[in-house]
Amino acid sequence: MSTTIIYPHRIEFLNRGKCSVCGSLTQKIVNTNLSHFFGWTSCNQKDCDEKIKQSYNETTTDIETLIKKYGEKITIKRSNNTLEHDWEFDSNASKEVKDGPYWVFVKNISQNKRKEVTLDSIDELNKVLK
Secondary structure (H helix, E strand, O other): OOOOOOOOEEOOOOOOEEOOOOOOEEOEEEEOOOOOOEEEEEOOOHHHHHHHHHHHHHHEEOHHHHHHHHOOOEEEEOOOOOEEEEEEEOOOEEEOOOOOOEEEEEEEOOOOEEEEEEHHHHHHHHOOOO
């Protein structure tokens, strides 16, 4: 099987989809956990499922790994450029295109807010060593 990564794409729920690997018609959806509307579709063939699993692993960082790296609470920059603390991860991080950033949802429970940010911005604000 080739090592080409298949990046997640928008999933249309009302239409029968095509397998992200081979193009066969399918209904099986594999989400990125960043969004229910974003991921892959699979025809259930073993090779296709393995390729999607490999692509998922290459384009996704799970929430447990993020918490281990950054901690339970993180600092984020709001759209008005203010820094806020006590935010938490609310999803896995997922990369949508080859040279693009990883995106992740974060939440602030006390403020009842949720925001999508890049891991690059979290690295910058939380002084994480790579």
